[in-house]
Amino acid sequence: MTLTGKRVLLIVAGGIAAYKALELIRLLRGAGCAVTPVLTRAGAEFVTPLSVQTLAENQVYQDLFSLTDEAAIGHIQLSRDADLVVVAPATAHILARLAAGLADDLATTLLLATDKPVLVAPAMNVRMWQHPATMANMTSLRARGVIVVGPDEGEMACHEFGPGRLAEPAAILAAIVSLLAPPSRPLAGYHAIVTSGPTHEPIDPVRYIANRSSGRQGHAVAAALAALGARVTLVSGPVAIADPENVAVRHVETAAEMRAAVLAALPAEIAVCAAAVADWRVARAASEKVKKKPAGPPPSLDLVANPDILAEISTPSPRRPPLVIGFAAETEHLAAHASAKRQRKGCDWIVANDVSAETGIMGGAENAVLLITATGGETWPRMSKREVANKLAARIAEHFAATGRKI
């Protein structure tokens, strides 16, 4: 569980969205996080202390002047025992008090006394959120390092529309996880080049030779490597999917352009050629649209071989990336053909997949993979292309952890 051993002090302020705090508590507990709940007086008008306490599996604190609470644990202590203080929902009122440094109840006293990071998830009427007073408070809270999640935009309990809805509990949890359990970045300092998608080889200004590659697998590999901290250059043929985040994308059309972009992006420690590069191009693409002739045979296409980008960057040279990975799309004898392709192209690993029509892999969302390395093969069960990408990125990180960087 991602938050095992972590402790969150959760302040639930008064607002119609307070019921969503119960879901947040459930998610935090599910992630292994200890939750100490604090309910403001207004918060207790919306959710009961009993529900909060039951879900948190922990005592709920409400009163600044409770003799028993003070005897057991001082409020300063309460605010310092946590790894993170979360206010969800954070009303305009509690945000204003936090901005002003007021300490007129237990929640605001804890917020003023804490030495831990504070995350707020605002929720209020759209006009209250957009009021210059709230905006000024948010500016000063952000400047002081308070982390703000949301608010979301949408229809509100008061039937108005706009920003003001509490961020979804899952989004608040994700923000908490990224603060308390930041993902490890074993590929930080590495540069990876990834090719993805098809190439388009022009016949004339309107026609081209293409293939069914969607770019999903290559784009997912680029995103997965970036998530592990690598600097990623994605060289993408024409695709209908969005650029992944945190990745430098070079958009190309033809195999020749893809090759030039890959060579220009070197040096790199990792190259993953996932593109379905067209093997041939038309020897001389027409500069004007080829017209139908009323008589005579249809035009024939004179094809020439495209450069093999994978083979070229796998060739031993000082600029060869230490780990070069190719993909093999096969329709029969998967292992034998893919091993032969690894040898022929000179790459280190081949990710082989069976693209025969009945598998639905080409252009689909799933993949079933055989990873072939110098030491043997590994069959991966059928999984989503994103999972294949994550697993491949993790294997790449393991490889460098075991062998060290060889550049």
Ligand code: CTP
């Ligand atoms: N590849 C490449 N440049 C090319 C052709 C292929 O970089 N001009 C790369 C692909 O990105 C993939 C690998 O080579 O990583 C395998 O390509 P594939 O088309 O499956 O294999 P081919 O070598 O074309 O062999 P065959 O058509 O006989 O299966």
